[in-house]
Amino acid sequence: MTARLVMGEAGHYRLEGAVNFGAPPTRDLLSPGIVPVAGSATIDLDGLEQADSVALALLLDWQRQARAQGFRLVLNGVSDRLAALIRVTGLGSLFAPGS
Secondary structure, three states: OOOOEEOOOOEEEEEEEEEEOOOOHHHHHHHOOOEEEEEEEEEEOEEEEEHHHHHHHHHHHHHHHHHHHHOEEEOOOOOOHHHHHHHHHHOOOOOOOOO
């Protein structure tokens, strides 16, 4: 299943589907137009069925975009596999729980 970013309540989004080498992000995911509320936006990853380093690269890009626009990106529902990937790449400070 191709991944998609679903807007929920103001400032809250849900990433659904798969983001990996077999299912790279589509153009709309590369510039998703995330709109913060009160200085932050929350991405719920519970709906992410598969994730690998491609998903991590996408999240890093979103984090970069958020910082450039002056808001905080908060990740919720990070899977054990994605959390392990974040740890072994040394990116934990960028993606601390509730970061």
